[in-house]
Amino acid sequence: MQLQYKSQAVAKPYFIAAIGLFVGQILFGLILGLQYVVGDLLFPAIPFNIARMVHTNLLIVWLLFGFMGAAYYLVPEETETELHSPLLAHLMFWIFLVAGALTIVGYLMVPYATLADMTGNNILATMGREFLEQPLLTKLGIVVVALAFLYNIGMTILKGRKTALSLILLTGLVGLAVLFLFAFYNPANLAKDKYFWWWVVHLWVEGVWELIMAAILGFVLLKITGVDREVIEKWLYVIITMALVTGIIGTGHHYYWIGAPGYWQWWGGIFSAMEPLPFFAMTVFCFNMVNRRRREHPNKPATLWALGTGVMAFLGAGVWGFLHTLAPVNYYTHGSQITAAHGHLAFFGAYVMVVLTIISYAMPMLRGREANPERAQVLEMWAFWLMTVSMVFITLFLTGAGILQVWLQRVIPDPQEFMTVQDQLALFYWLRWIAGAVFSTGLVVYLYSFFAKDKPQTAEVGAAQPAAS
Amino acid sequence: MSAFFTKSMARNIFYGGTLFTLLLFLALTFHTTWTLPQRDHRENLTEQVARGKHLWETRNCIGCHTILGEGAYFAPELGNVYPRRGAEFIKIWIKYRPREGVPGRRSMPQFDFTDQQLDDIVAFLKWTSEINTEKWPPNIKG
Numbered sequence: 001m002q003l004q005y006k007s008q009a010v011a012k013p014y015f016i017a018a019i020g021l022f023v024g025q026i027l028f029g030l031i032l033g034l035q036y037v038v039g040d041l042l043f044p045a046i047p048f049n050i051a052r053m054v055h056t057n058l059l060i061v062w063l064l065f066g067f068m069g070a071a072y073y074l075v076p077e078e079t080e081t082e083l084h085s086p087l088l089a090h091l092m093f094w095i096f097l098v099a100g101a102l103t104i105v106g107y108l109m110v111p112y113a114t115l116a117d118m119t120g121n122n123i124l125a126t127m128g129r130e131f132l133e134q135p136l137l138t139k140l141g142i143v144v145v146a147l148a149f150l151y152n153i154g155m156t157i158l159k160g161r162k163t164a165l166s167l168i169l170l171t172g173l174v175g176l177a178v179l180f181l182f183a184f185y186n187p188a189n190l191a192k193d194k195y196f197w198w199w200v201v202h203l204w205v206e207g208v209w210e211l212i213m214a215a216i217l218g219f220v221l222l223k224i225t226g227v228d229r230e231v232i233e234k235w236l237y238v239i240i241t242m243a244l245v246t247g248i249i250g251t252g253h254h255y256y257w258i259g260a261p262g263y264w265q266w267w268g269g270i271f272s273a274m275e276p277l278p279f280f281a282m283t284v285f286c287f288n289m290v291n292r293r294r295r296e297h298p299n300k301p302a303t304l305w306a307l308g309t310g311v312m313a314f315l316g317a318g319v320w321g322f323l324h325t326l327a328p329v330n331y332y333t334h335g336s337q338i339t340a341a342h343g344h345l346a347f348f349g350a351y352v353m354v355v356l357t358i359i360s361y362a363m364p365m366l367r368g369r370e371a372n373p374e375r376a377q378v379l380e381m382w383a384f385w386l387m388t389v390s391m392v393f394i395t396l397f398l399t400g401a402g403i404l405q406v407w408l409q410r411v412i413p414d415p416q417e418f419m420t421v422q423d424q425l426a427l428f429y430w431l432r433w434i435a436g437a438v439f440s441t442g443l444v445v446y447l448y449s450f451f452a453k454d455k456p457q458t459a460e461v462g463a464a465q466p467a468a469s
Numbered sequence: 470m471s472a473f474f475t476k477s478m479a480r481n482i483f484y485g486g487t488l489f490t491l492l493l494f495l496a497l498t499f500h501t502t503w504t505l506p507q508r509d510h511r512e513n514l515t516e517q518v519a520r521g522k523h524l525w526e527t528r529n530c531i532g533c534h535t536i537l538g539e540g541a542y543f544a545p546e547l548g549n550v551y552p553r554r555g556a557e558f559i560k561i562w563i564k565y566r567p568r569e570g571v572p573g574r575r576s577m578p579q580f581d582f583t584d585q586q587l588d589d590i591v592a593f594l595k596w597t598s599e600i601n602t603e604k605w606p607p608n609i610k611g
Contacts, residue, residue, distance in 0.1 A: 039575030049532020128526025257605035335538030
């Protein structure tokens with residue numbers, strides 16, 4: 001089986017790199033989970049803050065690899081033309097990968113303060129803020145890669161067919177790049193710093209990334225269900241309207257306690273309480289399209305991932321977000337393990353799963369077949385269930401820890417010290433770690449599924465078995 | 470719904486709805502920026518506070534602690550550590566962190582700060598604790 005457009009092949013290294021970095025992210029997740037209960041594990045070689053930075057930065061980078069791979073795969077098919085410059089896409093791949101790898105090596109090998117000195121943080125201080133810890137040079141590299149990527153995708157769309165799906169994807173990607181520029185704004189005033197820091201973090205994950213996610217899901221569903229494009233694209237517009245109308249002012253749910261005026265408790269509360277709507281619409285959309293399918297696509301895991309994304313994004317981003325988004329609740333839960341629970345299920349359910357959806361759909365094609373062998377598909381579906389169910393358990397255990405933490409530290413009449421409370425949460429942290437170990441098993445099965453072949457059917461029924469020796 | 474609600478209607482609602490909320494958000498941001506000086510007491514934001522923030526960032530404190538509830542949840546909230554512990558406690562705590570950590574316990578690195586740097590950090594934490602946070606956190610424990 002041939003790719004419809006030769007240049008789609010550039011997506012393959014992007015997907016491989018994404019999976020590789022995903023493995024790294026999970027390894028550091030296991031270290032962090034253990035450090036929660038064995039406090040001095042790997043100290044002082046890899047302190048918690050360094051491991052966490054590697055964990056979260058790898059996540060962001062591998063999702064970006066996934067988004068770029070997705071764009072390079074789907075845009076030629078959508079626009080019905082070859083990619084503007086496959087060479088540029090290859091070049092950017094290596095630049096991004098080397099910059100990313102050097103950054104991670106820098107985090108692990110050099111004290112963070114020294115890294116800051118070495119990489120021009122004294123010229124323009126941008127480091128040391130959550131998720132934006134990257135050295136200035138890396139941040140500039142991200143901008144260069146993003147611009148080259150947008151140029152490449154933009155030129156391709158310009159010369160080809162302009163579908164709503166590809167325009168929605170492009171809007172999301174442009175938003176991603178433009179909002180990242182706020183990473184360079186870091187005033188000495190912490191209140192102002194925090195206010196605009198959220199323009200990157202919140203407006204990414206609860207704003208423009210939802211456009212990218214909707215476009216990727218829409219594309220995969222279009223291909224595997226054969227449902228009419230008009231129907232799918234209409235749904236996409238409805239979803240992204242709800243996403244941006246609720247999500248933009250929903251930023252206000254981060255402005256309750258950081259110095260901004262009190263009215264944000266109303267604006268942020270009301271709008272962010274509606275943020276589950278686009279995710280619910282996505283769930284309904286996924287099931288609706290699969291139920292109305294006009295063909296049986298041989299790639300079963302891809303369908304499973306797509307449906308799983310719909311459900312888990314709604315649970316993680318929608319339900320777990322809503323749990324603590326209203327100001328009177330958030331007053332007690334802000335910055336507790338409840339936040340960590342939500343973060344894990346939301347990132348996994350929405351963005352990890354949508355990238356795994358497009359990889360599941362596209363990777364067999366990139367390897368020259370419409371779908372993987374039966375056994376590989378079965379293994380991939382095992383991986384789906386292992387990872388998804390264990391992530392639900394991680395979330396439940398962290399939620400349990402969070403409720404107890406909030407109660408002991410913030411609700412009871414004689415509140416306890418942070419570390420006194422943490423010691424009492426150890427059981428939840430151990431259970432979370434076990435769930436994390438199951439997740440890792442699922443990831444190993446997932447990796448193995450790429451190499452699994454069908455066993456040749458040669459054994460004869462009733463043939464004599466050789467005796468064990 | 471297909472007969473009454475077409476794709477181009479959906480698209481127009483998307484453009485209209487997004488533009489409207491974006492403008493509303495920018496208006497609220499403008500108002501916030503305008504009233505923020507009364508809430509963040511920026512008149513007290515000295516060079517020393519700025520140096521303290523720089524130390525806070527370049528030691529990646531946010532990788533373990535929260536500040537005004539944001540950051541990692543591995544170590545105590547520091548937005549109100551100044552009223553909770555006071556300047557001397559904070560300086561001594563940072564200064565005498567064992568280099569190899571505390572056996573079996575969550576450990577904070579030894580940053581080898583000078584006395585001047587310790588004062589800068591304290592100035593930053595003091596200034597931060599005086600931001601109007603709508604009475605968050607609920608109690609002194611953070």
